Amino acid sequence: MxxxxxxxxxxxxxxxxxxxxxxxxxxxxxxxxxxxxxxxxxxxxxxxxxxxxxxxxxxxxxxxxxxxxxxxxxxxxxxxxxxxxxxxxxxxxxxxxxxxxxxxxxxxxxxxxxxxxxxxxxxxxxxxxxxxxxxxxxxxxxxxxxxxxxxxxxxxxxxVTADNRVKLVNSTPIIKEGCDLRVADKVVCVGMGMDKPEDLKMAEELASALGAEIGCTRGIAEERHWLPVEQYIGISGAVVTPNLYIAMGVSGQVQHVVGVREAKIIVAIDKNEKAPIFRAADYGIVGDMYEIVPLLIKAIKTNK
Ligand SMILES: Cc1cc2nc3c(=O)[nH]c(=O)nc-3n(C[C@H](O)[C@H](O)[C@H](O)COP(=O)(O)OP(=O)(O)OC[C@H]3O[C@@H](n4cnc5c(N)ncnc54)[C@H](O)[C@@H]3O)c2cc1C
CATH class of the missing domain: 3.40.50.620 (HUPs)
Incomplete structure (x- = not known):
């Protein structure tokens, strides 16, 4: 057969x-x-x-x-x-x-x-x-x-015969804290360019204005522990396929970009015009996110 x-x-x-x-x-x-x-x-x-x-x-x-x-x-x-x-x-x-x-x-x-x-x-x-x-x-x-x-x-x-040298003695479900980014239609991604955890409020406000979920780079979850590990995107994190992905202070290293390649529209905000994220982006905004994101939120809310 x-x-x-x-x-x-x-x-x-x-x-x-x-x-x-x-x-x-x-x-x-x-x-x-x-x-x-x-x-x-x-x-x-x-x-x-x-x-x-x-x-x-x-x-x-x-x-x-x-x-x-x-x-x-x-x-x-x-x-x-x-x-x-x-x-x-x-x-x-x-x-x-x-x-x-x-x-x-x-x-x-x-x-x-x-x-x-x-x-x-x-x-x-x-x-x-x-x-x-x-x-x-x-x-x-x-x-x-x-x-x-x-x-x-x-x-x-x-x-069939099982090889029973390994036995299941106990199972404990993993309690997931974050959202399921893999099915998100829009994602706002926070990178290490963000200065302090309180500033996540700004990302949350942008996400809420857009109806988006919050994602992040590995360092934000694994080093700074500002967001759950389920929320980091990339080769060792979640692979996302949203219609819109907005990066705030994300340099765009290949290990991260692999996780967003299939996003329909990629928007990058970074103060370094040479940041690799701009090579992956459909729209790039060179500047300080602390100036740009509040303006974006205002514009989105005004045009709703
Ligand atoms: C084996 C391996 C696997 C990895 N897997 C992953 C993975 O799955 N996901 C992942 O994300 N990373 C992964 N990494 C890490 C990856 O290589 C990068 O180090 C990481 O993605 C960088 O995160 P970042 O862009 O947030 O930080 P940075 O590279 O530090 O970039 C921060 C950016 O913020 C900008 N910035 C700073 N301040 C501002 C401001 N006020 N306004 C606007 N922009 C600002 C800077 O110009 C810079 O471009 C992996 C690494 C290895 C070695």
Whole structure:
């Protein structure tokens, strides 16, 4: 049964990956480890949904069985959502298969048995393009493809053996403090050019006038602790795709800009006319944010 096999513990990502497989002209087969997950994904166009059933609640513990299953099914390609869990499972599975792997692809296509994949290197400074044939495992982030509802797929249950050397003894949910910037329509981003935490009020006022969420650069969250870590944008933070992104005192280093590249309109306010953010910006304002932002707020409120 050659075809593209996909996995994500998140139904929305799994549904997107099925769309990729179908757009590649291949049969899509979804893999899950739970019956409920199979029910959730069955209406997105997979030819079949396989539930690999064993006695472990940890997906990574099935990597060896999953590799044997993919081999047995003559899978062409295994595409996995690049979540923490997906990355772990994908790497272990590729290891057991002894095949090639592309981690965190930024774009993929599958043409005549060849996987064409782009991924960022050197903190996003360059894009590496690879062409791989034979069985390949690839991880890719959410939001690259559009899921489409389809007829209900057959669910097939397969008994597998879990590697129970790692056991789940306890789980504690992470309490997220910030907003979900990945889905924000507008973002006002605060950089290290801001002098003191009280000045966040100015950013909040601009955000409120625009109906925007507040984001920041890494230093604001990780060094100064002015905003929660969920709110920093960039290669090691959130990747945002808003219609409008306004940077206040953000120099625009590549590790940050990677996270805003897909914003529709980028506006930068910085007092240094040579700041790299101006190369990424659609509109640049050279000047002191403490003079410019109050004027912007006034203008937005006046024109509402
Ligand atoms: C492996 C690695 C991963 C990283 N990941 C990330 C990441 O995910 N996200 C991220 O953001 N960073 C990341 N960084 C850090 C990144 O390299 C930069 O150091 C960081 O983005 C710079 O933050 P900044 O622009 O706020 O600060 P700065 O570079 O200090 O820039 C401040 C800017 O404010 C301007 N300014 C100062 N005062 C004013 C004023 N009154 N009005 C207007 N402008 C003013 C200055 O001219 C300057 O351009 C990473 C670094 C590494 C090494």
């Amino acid at each position: 050659a075809g593209i096999f996909i996995y994500s513990e998140k139904t929305d990502i799994a549904a997107e990956l099925i769309s990729f497989a179908k757009a590649s002209g291949q049969d899509a087969y979804a893999i899950t480890f739970e019956a409920e997950a199979a029910e959730a994904i069955r209406n997105y166009g997979a030819k079949k949904v396989f539930v690999l059933k064993g006695d472990s609640p940890i997906a990574e513990n099935y990597a060896k069985s999953l590799a044997a299953f993919l081999k047995n099914e003559s899978a062409n390609l295994f595409v996995v959502g690049a979540t923490a869990r997906g990355r772990d499972l994908a790497a272990r599975t590729a290891g057991y298969l002894g095949c090639g792997m592309v981690s965190d692809a930024s774009a993929i296509s599958y043409v005549d048995g060849t996987l064409l994949a782009d991924r960022m290197l050197y903190g996003g400074a360059v894009i590496q393009s690879e062409a791989l044939t034979g069985m390949v495992v690839v991880t890719i982030a959410a939001g690259k493809f559009t899921a489409a509802a389809a007829e209900s797929a057959e669910i097939v249950s397969v008994d």
